[in-house]
Amino acid sequence: MKEFIFFLLVAANVLWGQNHPSKKMILHKTDELIRIDGKIEYAWSQADSSTDFVQFSPFHGKTPSVKTTVRLLATDDALFCLFVCQQKKEDIQRLTGVLDNFTGDAVSLMLDTFGNRRTAYKFAVSASGVRSDCLLLDDARDRDYNWDGIWFAQSKIYDWGYVVEIKIPFKSIQFTRGLDEWGLDFDRWVSSEKEDIYWCIYEENEGQRISKFGRLVFDNFKITTKSAHLEIYPVGITKVSYLSQKNYEVNPDFGLDVLFNPSEKINFQLTANPDFAQIEADPYEFNISRYESYFAERRPFFIEGNEIFKAAGRQRHSGFYRPLELFYSRRIGKKLPDGSEVPLLFGAKASGRIAPYEYGAFLALTGEAEYESDGEKQTEERAAFGSVRLKRQILNNSSVGLLIVNKSTSHENNGVIDVDGAFRGASWQLAYQLARSYKNNSGDFAASAGFTRLSKRWLALMRTRYVGENFDVDGVGFVPWRGTGELIAITGPRWYFPEGDISSILFYGGGILNYEKVDAFTDRGGLLGFNMQFRSNWGGEMTFVIANSKDENIRYQFYQANANSWFNISPDWFANFYVNFSKTYNFSRDYLAFYASGGGFFRWNVIEQLQVGTSVNFFVEGNKDNEIEEVTFNSRPFLSLTPVNNLNVRLYFDNVGFRSTKRFEQTIFGLLFSYNFSPKSWIYLAINEIRDCSNEYDSLGQLLPTQLHVVDRAGVLKIKYLYYF
Incomplete structure (x- = not known):
């Protein structure tokens, strides 16, 4: 029996263990003042340093074309990082930008402060001094750019390259107390060479992995600063809404947001009289x-x-x-059929970590709202939304979790209980999910699972989903596929080329099963695909699908062909495009016909402070006679001006037109001014105007000629200021 247990322990270590990181830097402590100004001061001579970077792309594993030196120091209350980036001055792409939105040369510092080898902070700074931050999740398989920390950075460009200095207060991040080392990595993007270089070494087929980070070892000291702070955000809001002709309604208001971190293990977020207004209109969706x-x-x-x-x-x-989205926050304060919104009265969130656990809780209260639907008055009841989440790390880099989401009104309880998790290795992942919905006394089950394995020579993917006929989470989640089941499996060879113009080639094929109870039929089909990527930073993919299908009691041969490509071959512009052709059932017109779509996106850096671009999409619907029934056109051109870092003016137009009317049927104009004048402090001015060709009447009630006219116009001025304690 002992021998059997020993065998299991050895097998588990082989299966779940990761290579122990070999790279190491020593974090020394200093009492000297370090100014964040992009100038290299004497204090940095006390710091450990490293120049041992390696290319991830375009030539994996090769020596970088430029030299990078990094140094790290600590004081009692902060971590400091210095990047010295050698490069010809004329080759440095230094574009202005705003928080979490920049292009050009940049460097990044990544820290696993939890010691779980699964989650890390990323702090990035461009050569022009623009900051970006995020959380790396699930061993860097996912990223959350919605996290914004309080930290400071400055860059300075010299004739021989540029320097970046970073300061991260310990109290502004969460960490596991008592650790004597953190996980560590650095990254640099060299725009002129399209070169991505890291300090740590990663496999080309896997990408970055936190489990393979190097080590930042503390030099005989512990972090004594508590990860405790208080953030208070008074919010001033003024809304101007269009009523008719020259009549407007002005509504000034005030709100208060509070973020409290009593320790590194928990944080609370409260909002009173919140403004949950969406700054930019949703893009057009064709369905x-x-x-x-x-x-x-x-x-x-x-x-x-x-x-x-x-x-x-x-x-x-x-x-x-993609796992089932059981907490879909757009159900809270949703838009009603007449365009009005459900008012939000209060919101609160809490989250934290107590190794090996992570936890979170959410609460929101919405008020009663009256609206019209099909000429009848309706009432949206007051409601309370709540969610509780608990996750536990298991087997080094895997996890299991519990999620409960609920919506309560005076007449109904609607919610879901979910168990989910993932087993992970460096090159593979098996994720799973099992959920039970409830709506008063009724409910049903749903489940999903996904497997990915990305080896050096072979790719294998599988996903499956089942949603019971009575699985109803419409009040809290987004799972519209009731009474369906799906299974897709794909596999194929992949080749990486260390030299030459082509960096990788992938062929794949597989099978598809898709069951819909409403049709009492299981679609059966197969697919083939081809993907090629070039070392000059562009690539393309083609996919072909054929299946025996049934919709609305009509059995037919479904087929689909897709092609897409992307181009990032110049530091000054980026583009992608796609085309799609299929024979499928058109539920919006209730018949079987061909359907085609295509489009793309283009962005050009005109000068360092100005970007222009557009997205363009067209949708072609066929009819029963195999002729074109309608062509819908949508474009969204934009202009983005950033005269200085963190101050941006963005203009956009969203246009929708139809071939049958030979005109635009709707246009949306948007202007957004944003100024991040201090960490987590903003001034926003947003103006949106919607015009369409709906019926318009004069003062005598007579129908006017059809033309674009204003149906809605609104402006919001919002000021948010951080008080940090």
Whole structure:
């Protein structure tokens, strides 16, 4: 029996263990003052340093074309980092930008302060001094750019290159107390060479992994500063709404946001009289399926810190598997059929870590709202929304979690209980999810799972999903596919080339099963695909699908062909495009026909302070006679001016037109002024105007000629200031 137990322990170590990181830096403590100004001071001579970087791309494993030196120091209350980046001055791309939104040459510092080899902070700074930060999640498979920390950085450009200095107060980040080392890595993007270099070495097929970070070893000292601070944000808001002609309604208001971190193990976020207004309108969505469209959350209160409520398994570089979204915050304060919104009265969140656990809780209260639908008056009841989340790390780099989400009104309880998790190795992941919904006394089950293995020579992907017919989470989540099941499996060879113009080639094929109870049929099909990426930073992919299908009692041969490509071959512009052609059932028109779509996106850095670009999409619907029924066109051109860092003016137009009318049927004009004048302190001015060709009447009630006219116009001025204790 002892021998058997010993065998299991050895097998588990082989299966779950990771290579022990070999790179190491020593963190020395200093009492000297370090100014964050991009100048190299004498104090930095006390710091440990490293120049041992290696290319991840375009030539994996090769020596970088430029030299990078990094140094780290600590004081009683902060960590300091210095990057010295050698490069020809004329080759440095130094564009202005705002927090979490910049392009050009940049460096990054990454810290696993929890010691779990699964989660890390990333602090990035461009050559022009623009900051970006995020959380690396699930061994760097996913990222959360909604996290914003309080830290400081400055850059300075010299004839021989540029320097970046970073200061991170210990109290502004969470960490596991008592550790004598943290996980560590550095990154640098060299725009002129399209070169991505890291301090740590990663496999090309895997990408970055926190489990393979190097070590930052504390030199005979412990961090004594408590990760405790208080952030208070008074928020002043003024809304101007269009009523008719020259009539407007002005509504000044005031709100208060509070973020309190009593320790490194927990933080609280409260908001009183919140403004949850969305700054920018949703992009146009064209949908011919039988299911509702999904729109991403854009309201700051809901997206900040929401990673704790996500089910395990998301991967940033692959949208192949997405777990069921059981907490869909756009159900809270939602838009009603007449365009009005449900008022939000109060919101609160709490989250934290007590190794090996992570936990979170959420509460929001909404008020009663009256609205009109199909000419009848309706009432949206007052409601309380709540969620509780608990996750535990297991087997070094894997996790298991519990999620409960609930909406309560005077007449109904609607919610879900979910168990999810993921088993992970460096090159593979198996994610799973099992959920039970409830709506008063009824409910049903749903489940999903996804497997990915990305070896050096072979790719294998599988995902499956089952949603019971009575699985109803419409009040809290986004799972519209009731009474369905799905299974997709893909595999194929992949080649990496260390030299030459082509960096990788992938062929893949697989099978598809898709069951919908409403049709009492299981679609069966197969797919083939081809992907090629070039070392000059562009690539393309083609996919072909064929299946025996049934919709609305019509059996038919479904087929689809897709092609897409992306181009990032110049530091000054970026572009991508796609085309799609299929034979499928059009649920918006209720018949079987061909369907085609295409489009792309283009962005150009005109000068260091100005970007212009546009997205363009077209949708072609066929009819039963195999002729074109309608062509819908949508474009969203924009202009983004950033005269200095952290101050931006953005203009955009969203246009929708139809071939049948030979005109634009709707246009949305948007202007957004934003100024990040201090850490986590902003001034916003947003103006949105919607015009369409709906019926318009004069003062006598007579119908006017059809033309674009204003149906809504609104402006919001919002000032948010951080008091930091």
